Amino acid sequence: MLRAKIFVQLKAGVLDPQGKAVMNSLITMGYKDVVQTTISKYIQVDFDNSDVEEVKRMTKEMCDNLLANPNTESYRFEIEEI
Amino acid sequence: MLRAKIFVQLKAGVLDPQGKAVMNSLITMGYKDVVQTTISKYIQVDFDNSDVEEVKRMTKEMCDNLLANPNTESYRFEIEEI
16 A cells, blocks of 8 residues: 655745735734744545555646646645555 | 644544545546545744744644644644754
8 A cells, every 4th residue: 555645735926815814813822933834735645556656657647637726736745655 | 943844634533525525536537546535734834933842832832722623633743944
């Protein structure tokens, strides 16, 4: 079994209202040292397949075709044995 | 500067309709090897503070009081130098 650990985040320059809202809340709560917050999606996909190269290829396709919005989001992933 | 890398995920047993929807889509798209998908939040908080113990303490408070829903979500985090 292999697991793809995928991070999908907004591209630089794309407005992140959720991250901004969290940062404003944290500062209001008194955490004055906070300088930036970002919120991303972390997606785990488990495969009943032990061919790392094939799982990498499928994960890239999944990100390009379903998991990430190519207009506004970038992604990175790693594959690990589980 | 320190960065808290926080993962907020649904507790085991809590229904994950978004993860289920993604899994169904992937299987419909032909990825028959997929056995499970989960979707979590990945939150980065950057601090203008280099005291690791203090940043750990603040991050735990933030998770308990704002970032995670204690009824349905669990969290884990790591602190790194940036």
